[in-house]
Amino acid sequence: MIDVEDLIALVRNYNPKTNADLIRRAYEYGRKMHEGQKRHSGEDYFTHPVAVAAILTEQRLDDATIVTALLHDTIEDTKSTWGEIAGMFGEEVAELVDGVTKLTNLQLSSTESKQSENFRKLFMAMSKDLRVILVKLADRLHNMRTIKSLKAEKQARKARETMDVFAPLAGRMGMQYMREELEDLSFKVLNPEARSSIIRRFITLQRETGDVIHKITADIRLELEKEKIEADVYGRAKKPYSIWRKMQEKQLAFSRLSDIYGFRVICRSEGDCYRILGAIHRRWRAVPGRFKDYISQPKSNGYRSIHTTVSGRDGKQVEVQIRTRQMHEVAEAGVAAHWSYRDGERAQNPFAVDPARWIATLTERFDNGDDHDEFLENVKLEMYSDQVFCFTPKGDVVQLPKGATPIDFAYAIHTRIGNACVGAKVDGIRVPLWTRLKNGQSVEVITAAGQRPQATWIDIVATGRAKSAIRRSLREENRERFVKLGHELARVAFEHVGKKATDKALRTAAKTLGLPDETEVLARLGSAELTAREVIEAIYPELAAQTADEVDSRRPVVGLAADQSFRRANCCQPVPGERIVGITYRGQGVVVHAIDCPALAEFEEQPERWVDLHWHAGRHAAAFPVSLNLTIANGAGVLGRICTLIGEQMANISDLTFVDRKPDFYRLILEVDLRDAEHLHMVLKALEAESDVAQVERIRDLSRKP
Incomplete structure (x- = not known):
């Protein structure tokens, strides 16, 4: 465990004017309160708050945040109270400790409906003081570093929660180093074999090619010396999880993966950034489509940097990030840079984002959410998204998540524009509304009076704001029709289980489902946002199974x-x-x-x-043929095992065609009769797990007539 004087020394490194007495008193108080408590590893419990405080010193945070880290578990786990902490350390610290305690008590990995409520509470806590989430992220980081002492089941649950919630939240806040470590620690728990495989391949690659990082770093430094530019150059191999994710997204083997090395050039001025970019592009060939200028178009969390990917030594693709020292501080600390100290003074970093404004921009689009589940969907969309920057015809910049469409662009300008959208031009050319926008494109939205959002738009758009506005408009436009249809669906479903769809029963269902009244239940039932089974399950869970009748395959x-x-x-x-x-x-x-x-x-x-x-809602018959493209080993009994495997998944092979025969492999097309998307997923997973199947994919072929 770090001694109190060593902890104070860590703070003094960036804040010589720190209140050392305050930290000493908090250290002693925390140790006294946690006396006798042990961690799962057998260590004294107080080693954990001290480690959390040490992590926060790396972000150069203020005394109040460091003291909060030392005390963050006292209200929850000891006899300490808010009043006692306020009396000894001030109300600011007491409020921060109380905020962390409330976050700790949120079960973010629980069921969806409760999870959405907890996300809303999490964002409310963040909006009061963002330092609360900084302490919580450091707390989670240390817990993940020491997770081995927990039971396997709890390790998996914590790792999944970290991957789903805390890692993307750290990324959204601009704390990329923390995001990467949280992801990699979770990956180590959730898929240790894949992680070990990537590390082994890295070791083999280094044996074959030598120290590539040292060589390329030296090459970059040489080019900068020629241009008489002073800058620091750092290189590193990307984290195993980052590589794994890229392999999954691009469906590439490790040997075909490019840019597994990353390099940073940190210089003195913004002008030097562009001079360095020119030097690198003159020396190495730039990879098309892999250039991003976040200096001229910063991210919402204050991130600024130039990213470019080039074909470096021996043709290897490497990513180079170029930024100034102040930009680098924000890139490392993200929103936390607002509280950073240097030489005893709050660092006046011009690129640090005001946390109050940042959290306001993140939460303002959720204020009109109609229910908790919609809020949760919007939050996750916002947290996981990367960004693209597009322009209006007048040259104004619109910031959107990766994968956004012209409809998202229209709603980002104004809800009225989105609702009236009938078409779009991208760089002057008319494009379909589901076109995915790219960085730097100019978008013109075409509107028409009387136009209303289409139901199909919900699956096209990528932003929570657009989805929410479309759903709201559809509900308003079709409400009367949906209520009438929902009433009939409810009547039939309730009669099927021997009950009546009375107003009282529907009000009870509304309360259970978190909806305002019975009319809203009927409207959502009629619009297919709710199923009859979900409504019955909310009141009579023991009868819900009776509603899962098989759908008529002639009219599905x-x-x-x-x-x-x-x-x-x-x-x-x-x-x-x-x-x-x-x-x-x-x-x-x-x-x-x-x-x-x-x-x-x-x-x-x-x-x-x-x-x-x-x-139709319900259980469908296995009557929907789907074509699968298989490449299998040419061996005795292989085809028989494949057919048996499909049969075990309760699927029928209705057609089989050999497309290609090689000495080692056969390629064939199977037509399999399936129930639904989940049934398809089961069959694909079973085939992917078979060692004699080299490749399996669903065929979608435009050459086949509709």
């Missing part, structure tokens, strides 16, 4: 007219559980497409042919 789709025939599109082969839309054909009825099917692009200018559809 809701939204068709009584006389309309339908068929699934061959190009995308949608299955229950996937979002769908219908396209009308003269004399052929309605063809059902998956909402993300590229074939829909040709109907962008024909909105009158689109039909809003969704699958």
Whole structure:
């Protein structure tokens, strides 16, 4: 355990004017309160608060935050009280300790409905004083560093919560070093074999190529010397989890992965940043599409840097980040840089974001959320997203998450613009509304009077703000129709279990589901946002299973007219559980497409042919053929085992075609009859786990006629 004088020395390194007596008193008080308590590892419990305080000194935080770290578990785990801490250390510290205690008591990995309420409370605590979450993040970091002493089940639960909540929150706050370590520590628990495999491959790569980091660092320094630019150059291998995520996203093997090394150049001025960029691009070839200028377009958390990827020594792609010292401090500490001290004074870093303004921009778009689940969805969208910057025709910058569409752009300008959107031009060219926007593009939104949001937009947009506005508009527009339809659905469902859908029963369901009244329950039932089973389960959980009748396979789709025939599109082969839309054909009825099917692009200018559809709720029969592309080993009994494996998943092979035969491998196309998207997922996972299956993928082929 770090001695109190050593802790004070860590603080004095950046704040010579620290109140050493305050830290000593907090240290002694915390040790006294936790006396006799032990951690799961057998160590004295007080070693944990001291370690948390030490982590926060790395961010150069103020005395109040360091003292809070030392006392953060006293109110929860000892006989200490708010009043006692306020009397001894002041109300500021007492409020911070109380805030951390409340965060600790939130079960962020609990069921979805409760999780959303807790997220709202977490953001409320953050909005009062962001230092509360800084202490909590340091607390979680130390707990993850020492997680081995917990039981395996609890390790997995804590690691999953860290990966889902705390790591992305640290990233959103700009604390990338903390995000990377939290992710990697969680990865070590959740998938130790994958992590060990990446580390082994790294070691092999270093044996084959030598110390690449040292060589490339020397190359960059040489180029800077030629230009007479003073700067520090650092290189590092990326964290195992970062590499693993990139392998999964790009579906690449380790040997084909580029830019597994990262380099930082830290210089004196903004002008030097661009001079360094020029020197690097003159020496090495830039990789197209891998340049980002966060100096001219900073992130909302204050992050500024130039990112470029180049083909360096021996053709290896490496990422180089270029920034000034002040930019680097914000890049390391993120929003926490606002409290950083240097030489006893609050550091006046011009790039540090005001925490109050930052949290306001993050939470303002959630103020109009209709319920907790919608709030949770919006929060997760905001926390996990990277960013793109686009321009209005007048040159104003609009900041959006990665994957955003012109509809998101329209809603980012104003809800009224989003609701009236009928089309968009990107860089002067008309594009479909589901086009994913890229950095630097200019977007012009085309609107029309009387236009209303379409239900299909919900699956197209990427921002919580857009999703919330679309849902609100749809509910308002269709409310009366949905209430009437919901009433009929509720009546039939309740009669099926021997009950009546009375106002009192529906009010009880509304209370359980966290909705305002019975009318809202009926509206959501009619709009398919709620299922009849969910409503019955809210009141009669023991009877809910009776509502899961098998859906009539002759009419599995809701939204068709009584006389309309339908068929699934061959190009995308949608299955229950996937979002769908219908396209009308003269004399052929309605063809059902998956909402993300590229074939829909040709109907962008024909909105009158689109039909809003969704699958019937309930258990579907295994009557939906899906084509799978398999590459399997050419060995005795392999094909038989594959067929048996599919049969074990209660799926039927309706067709089999050999596409390619090689001495070692066969490639074939299987047509498998499935129930729904979950059934498809089960079959794919079972095949992926089979050692004789080299590759398996679902086929979506535009060459096949709809």
